[in-house]
Structure formats: structure tokens, C-alpha cells
Amino acid sequence: MKAYVYTHTRLDTNEIFYVGIGTQDNYRRASRTYNRTTHWKNIAKKSGWRVDIVFDNLEWIDACLKEKELILKYGRIDLNNGTLVNLTDGGEGNFGRKASLQTRMKMSESKKGVPHSEEHRKKTSEAMKGVNSKKVINIISGFVYNSVNESAQAIGIDRTTLIKKLRGKAKNNTNLKYAD
Numbered sequence: 001m002k003a004y005v006y007t008h009t010r011l012d013t014n015e016i017f018y019v020g021i022g023t024q025d026n027y028r029r030a031s032r033t034y035n036r037t038t039h040w041k042n043i044a045k046k047s048g049w050r051v052d053i054v055f056d057n058l059e060w061i062d063a064c065l066k067e068k069e070l071i072l073k074y075g076r077i078d079l080n081n082g083t084l085v086n087l088t089d090g091g092e093g094n095f096g097r098k099a100s101l102q103t104r105m106k107m108s109e110s111k112k113g114v115p116h117s118e119e120h121r122k123k124t125s126e127a128m129k130g131v132n133s134k135k136v137i138n139i140i141s142g143f144v145y146n147s148v149n150e151s152a153q154a155i156g157i158d159r160t161t162l163i164k165k166l167r168g169k170a171k172n173n174t175n176l177k178y179a180d
Contacts, residue, residue, distance in 0.1 A: 003063035005055040005070065006030035008040075011048035015083050019070040019090065021063045027053060039077070039085040064091040135179035136166070144179055151176055 001023050008018035008030075018040055022029030030051045033044065043049070055066050067090035075082015076089075116124075136151040137144050145151035152162040155174060165172040 001060065002057050003060045004030070004053050004058065005063050005066045007052045007054055007070070008044070008049045009052060010043060011050060013047070016074050017043050017049070017083055017085055019067055019074065019084060019086060021067045021090075023060075024057075027051070037085060037087065043085065067091055136176050137179040138175050139177055140175045145176075 003021055003023050004027065005019070005021050006027070006029075007016045008020075009016050020030065030053065033041070036044075054070070055063065058066065071084060071086050071088075071090040074084050076084045076086055078085075078087060133147055135144055135146060136148055138151075145154065148162055148166070149159055152159040155162075155176070157174075161170070162174070162176070164170040165174060166176065166178055
């Protein structure tokens, strides 16, 4: 698979502040704002930023080498030798690398979380029953659903996502709200 190397440049000073690599994904990785460090986000928010594709159509290993060269050239803020917010010297991309069975097992275990007591599970269940049993109304049509489950199924979204929208924890771009 082919890869590319990109830079992010501050709009206020025209200074490069990040170097990265991505695969041929229509340059989506280069334009993404999530999975960025707080330092990166602060600079982008303060100054604005632009993406420049500096090398394209490279083999992955060549893209990793170019990324390392550019990080060395521009230097890292955390090492007091440059302008980049990169936290590594680059070139350590994981494209095509497969984790060992032991590593995959460790990752699986770490994602399972802490077991909860029976009392905790009952309290959580009761709290969710109250939420799910509330009636939901479509404010455009006036149709009233008997539960969050029913309304979520009707509009084709996940129940927990709808609960977040109804509670104001996420942007509510539906026509639904809790009925009084």
C-alpha cells in the first residue's frame, strides 16, 4: 500500500508544527483533528492550520524515513530544538504489523474493565430502566413513543446514543425529546 507524508502549518506564523504519515485514504488522516495531542489542538485552535502533502505515493517504509527526516529537520518543542509538537522522532508507524497472540490477549483483557458488584449492577439497571421507560415525542409529527428503545428503533440509531442526545450530552439532531 502506498503512503504519504504531510505537514501541518500554523496560519498565523506560517510555521510547520506537525509532521505525519498516512496511507492512501484520500488524505483523510492528514485532515483529522481527533487523535491529536492537547498541544496540537491548542495550536490549531489558536492559529488555524493547513495541511500540505509533502511526499506522496511512497512505499510505507520510505514514508516512515521521510517523516523521521522532517522531524529531525524541524525539531521538536518538547526537546527544545524546534517547532514541532510531535512526541516521537517518527518512523514508528504500525502499518502491516500484526500483534502477537500474547499482545492481543493483553489488549483484550485491558478492555474488559473492572468487574462490578451485584449491588452496582442492580443500581445501574434501575437507573437505566427509568431512562428507557420515559415516553419520547417527535416534536414535528407529535407522535409519542412508549420508550427510548422504541423511538431509537424507529429512527434507526443506537439507544444509548439517543439517550445522550435527549439528555443534552450530545448534540440532538433528531426531532425527538422526552415527553413531559
